[in-house]
Every structure is written in structure tokens, then in C-alpha cells.
Amino acid sequence: MNSLFETVLYIPEGINFDCTGCGNCCFHWPVPATDKDVERINALVGDVDKPNFRKLPGSVDKMKAFTHSLEKRADGSCQYLDPDIRCRLHKNYGIESKPAMCQLFPYTFTLTPTGAYASLSFASTGVLLNSGAPLSTQKEFLQNQLALFMQLFPNEPDWGKIQLIDGIPLRWVEFLLIDKALLENIAPRNPKSLSRENLLAQSKMIVKKLPKPVDLDNAHLTKVRPILIDQILIKLLYELYFVDDPYREGAAEFDQKQFLDVLAGQPQSISLQFCAQKGAFEHVSFKSINDFRFNAQDYVEIDQLLTRMIYCRLFSKLYFGPGFGGLSLLSGFHHLVLLVALVRIHFKLATITGVESKDFNWQVEQIRMLERRLTVTSLSREAHAILEVLLQSPARIERILSLSA
């Protein structure tokens, strides 16, 4: 894909967006800025309202266009966020005066061999609430956003080395057939998208594409009981994605050393620790989690939100290959399914420990936290190797989905 004129733009269905003006995205996020942002804003505001830009220590890879960061106030808000929760740059000088990243947010694009796939960040309140007009009606605007995205992130991800499972290469045209089937079955219009039956059927559909049968469930790292491995995996991923401080900065990494240490210790029992408020943890056993059953009626709205989030990750291919940790398609899809299970387990933990988990606003904040954590998650080579093996097992995914029901 060489120029914008050759770029086909794909837009997800059933996804809406308009800014709710809540100001949330002007809190806590560091705002990366380009040299042009720095020059433009300095020239506009003069000495009176001087921006507090910090020079970044040599950005790499996909963030290389960003040379500075716009520093926050002590309360975590951007220095240009006014008390009426409006951006002062936008108010005084127009939308194009803001840092390019603020102009782009929450729109994202994934560049692929067949075109650019539009999506949205679920860290935005408007996105979480599906507010505003369908993206399908915003085509012209999205084309402009894509042009901005391509200026900021000119490097195309390398989709040339994707794999069906570890060691089995997948051509892009073969992937597109699987992609089509997944997006037909997991989409906002299907209320059963995230049902256990549907998720397992999609997993089976991917497995059927293997050129010859492979024993995916017995590629154990050790002779440890599979259920114990499930529990250690859930514990570490849960601690990675659901943290006591949702605004914690810095990369999130799967701790493969801790995984191997716990595995080697072969503990008799494992529990998850739920944090109702910062610094206060309660331990809940896997037996309690398993024994607790949801009333699905209480979670219909959040299930719709979660469906949109998973659909957007599928649509924008941000779950495997260069889209997420270099995982194979099957392990990447299973990781997405595991995220659904983790959200449900998180809600179970909250209910068991007495938190009002039926409150939609609370639920929405949990999804925002998950999105933030996914955005900063990186996998080391060793973590990737362990997750690739553990996540390729359909039996493991089935057991974890049962636990989360």
C-alpha cells in the first residue's frame, strides 16, 4: 500500500462514535507530540499559555514520529483542559491547533495488504457508550483521519509471516476467508456473539483449517495437571489486565518467569486477588468462582459493549500476528476469547466480594481499564512462546469459558 489513493478503507458495521465531551481522554493519558505540534502550539499560544513539552528520549518503531510529550498537571489533567471540560487550544484556535494525536483519537486504523481497517479505542467514553452516528456514515471524515494516521504511523505492519498455529504459515488470502467467517458470526447484530457455543464454534472453524490433525491440547510444557496450568494462566493474565491503578503508566508485560516459578512449585490451591479499591485486595478461590453463577439478564448491556469491543479487535486484526504479540491466528483468537472470560471472572469476583457489579457505569470503567492495558501490553519472546503453546488448546479455552459462566 503506497499511497492514500490506493488505500481501500474498510469500516466496521454497528459501531457509532461521537464525542460526549466528558474530558476523560484529556486525563491521565500522556499526549505524544510531533515536532510540528510543538512548533505550531508554541507559535499560537505565545509566552502566556506556554506548553510544557518534555523531550522524549529517542522514540522507536511505530511511535517514531513523536518527539515530545505534553506534560500533565499534578491532578493528571492536560494543561489545556479548561474547567468547563473543553480544550482551550480547540476553543481558541480550532481543532487543527491541537496535537495531532488528540485530533486522531479515538480513531485507529490497521494497514494491511488489502487496505486499511478503521476502528476505535475503547478507552473513549463515546466509544464505550456507542454514542453518535454510525462510522459507516462518516466515510469522508474517516478518509481524512486515515490520512492523518498514515502521516503519524507510516510504517506498515508486516503481515507476510502470519501463522495459523505456530509453525504453520498462513497466506493473507487464506486468512481473509477465516476473517470473513469470524466477522459474520461475531458482530454487534448477533446477540449470541459471545455465547460459549458460538465462541467454541469459531475456534473449531479455525482448527479445521489445519492441513492435518494436530494434538493441540497436549502440548504441555510439563506434566502438571491441565487445570492447574489454566489457573496459573488466568491468574497472571488477570493481574496483567485488571490492576489496582487503572492509570498506571508504562508497558504491561506477561511475566513468564513468574508463570514458570508457580508452575514448578505445583501449589495445592490458587486464588485470584480482587482489588475493590486501591491497595485493598481480597483473595477468592477458583472453587468459589466456579460455584458462582451469573444471571445473564443482569449483564445484557455490558455484553453488547463487550461484543462491540471484541468485534472491533477482530475487524481491525489487532489480536494476532503484528496486531498482537506475534501470536498465531488460533492462539490470538483464543486470547480474545480469554479476555471475554476474564471480564466475566472479574465481575464474578466483584460480586463475590460485595462490589455492586451490576452497576453499568462501574462495568464500563472495567472495560476502559482493559482497553488501556491491552494498548500498553507487550510480549517478550519468551512470554510469546509460552502463551502461544498454552493458548492453542481448544480444550483449555472451553474449560476457562465454563469457569467464567
Ligand code: SF4
Ligand atoms: S491538548 Fe486539548 S484535546 Fe489534547 S489532551 Fe489537552 S485538552 Fe485534551
